Amino acid sequence: MRIEQIYTGCLAQGAYYVESNGEVAIIDPLRETQQYVDKANKENAKIKYIFETHFHADFVSGHVDLAKKTGATIIYGPGAETTYDIHSAKDNETFKLGNITIKVLHTPGHTLESSTFLLFDENGKEHAIFSGDTLFLGDVGRPDLAIKSDLTKEDLAAMLYDSLREKIMTLPDDVIVYPAHGAGSACGKNLSKETVGVLGDQKKTNYALRANMTKAEFVKEVLNGIAPPPQYFAKNAMMNKSGYNDFETVLKQGDTALTPEQFEAIANNEDALVLDVRTQDEFVKAHIPNSIFIGINGGFAPWVGALITDLKQPILLVSPKGREEETVTRLSRVGYDNTLGYLEGGIEAWKHAGKDIETITSISVDAFNKEFNTKTINVLDVRKDGEYSSEHLVGEQVQHFALDYINENMNAIDKDKTYYVHCAGGYRSVIAASILKARGFNNLIDIAGGFAAIKQTELPITNYVCPSTL
Structure with a gap:
């Protein structure tokens, strides 16, 4: 038996190559699938199954292309509906792969069809779970992406509570956890930088797996602090359902x-x-x-x-x-x-070729310091809500203008004004400046180095202080 995690850092996504006795299963493949075909050919193995833990929202899976190339069967959990051929597995249905077995555990909550795949080794021992977005290391999947008219995010969170406690937490502590995502994914809020763990450790350290946690506490804590999903999530999920x-x-x-x-x-x-x-x-x-x-x-x-x-x-x-x-x-x-x-x-x-070019004015933090202290200027802080709440420049001229929502909030700023733009380190501020400039905001000045550089000056910073619970 061989298990290989194929991790893609820019998406914080883990796909899995599982092989036993010449037969291969690919779990949650990326869009470009030739890498899996080449790997199997190199090992004289055949891709038999493509397991999808759920309809992914944050990337387009490669399952449709891979099935066309290899003839492998696409397997989803119960209730999955697509426009292409799949095997919609029953809860607890098993699939033989060489000398090992993969069992489908229906674990709704993140989405309704979400499933965890439990791998039994050659000796029939519970060896690992491929938990998709049901269980991460340090967190669990957000339950607000698959809301239907008759279901709320609270309903889905309650389902997730039951799935975790009835299907996952009952497994042995030494079972290896292979999640679909790590830190950096918007599919959870507290994901670990580690990409492989052990279930027993998660039972001890993951806030959502506390042994004495009530369902009401779980629902409240899982939903607390979840930012709205990016606009492309629903569109990617639809592509995964309907093909591409x-x-x-x-x-x-x-x-x-x-x-x-x-x-x-x-x-x-x-x-x-x-x-x-x-x-x-x-x-x-x-x-x-x-x-x-x-x-x-x-x-x-x-x-x-x-x-x-x-x-x-x-x-x-x-x-x-x-x-x-x-x-x-x-x-x-x-x-x-x-x-x-x-x-x-x-x-x-x-x-x-003699074509026109444009530039963006960018100044050092020292130059900005002088401007801030000697003039009345307008500052746009384009960091995320949590970053701004934690600490930011103090002043009536400072405006929070999160990059995430720039398209919706364009009317909150004035094209006739000059704005000094910063993020945390300089990447997002230039993104924001480019979008604004393309929309006719021509008086923009980027602060090189962003808030990290600003903090090294004597400019006034406010720090968030957690309210006392006493």
Whole structure:
């Protein structure tokens, strides 16, 4: 028996390759599936099953493509409905894989069809669970993504409580836990940086598995502090239910080199969004007018999903040389399949062709310090709600303007005013400035280094103090 976790850091997602006696199961595969086929071929093994723990909301799974390539059966838990062929398993149904057995434990709560897959080793011993978004290390799945008219998030949280206590916590302490996500995923609020654990440790340390926890306490604590889900979650879940274009076709279309003239013509004729994925420093110094910055080296796919509202939006890329295919791939992982090509030669080719470029003013924190203390200026803090609540600059001119909700809150700021923009370290502030600039906000100044740099000055900072419980 062999179990391999294939972890993708930018999505904080874990897929799994399980092999026994020449037969393979892939659990929660990524969109690009050739890697699993190649791995199985190298080991002279055959992919027999594709197990899906649930309808993923934060990425597009590769199950449909992989089934077409290999003839493997796609297995979901009870109640799953799709437009393509699957095996909708019954609770406690078992599947033989070589010399081992995988048992389906229906664990609704995160979603209604959510299931945990329990692996029995060659000796029939309970060895591991592939827990999807039912159980993470340090947390459990958010129960607010699959709400139907007759079910509330409280109802789903109550289901999750029962699933954990009736199906998961009854298993032996030495069972290995393989979750679908780790720290950085928006599918939970307290996920561990570790990606593999042991059930006994989770029973001791995971707040949601406290032995004396009542259902009412569980519902309250699990729902407390959950931010609204990113807009692309529901759209990705629908793609996972209804299918999608095959990845190779998407990649071929997107990984197409374009001259500056071709690039400009497509941008104009197709109403394409120019997405610049270089570093923030490069974007600040020179970029194509009206382009949007979301750097490939940051939290790329989740920010694309949160900020570009139309999954079918035509996209043109300005990418670091040699990373064009990677960019198209990472866009497709969250459902953006309409990339039309990239600018060959990058921004230098654009300038050499005599095309217009624009810049963003960026100042050091020392220069900002002087401006803040000697003038009445407007400051936009684009960090998340929790970051701002924890600590922020003090002053009537400081406005919280979270990047997550920039599209909804554009009318909260004035195009005639000048704004100094900062985030935590400089990545998100340039994203925000690029979006605002493309919408006609031309008086923007980026604060290089962000709040981390601001904290090193003597500028006034407010720190959140937890209210006393005495």
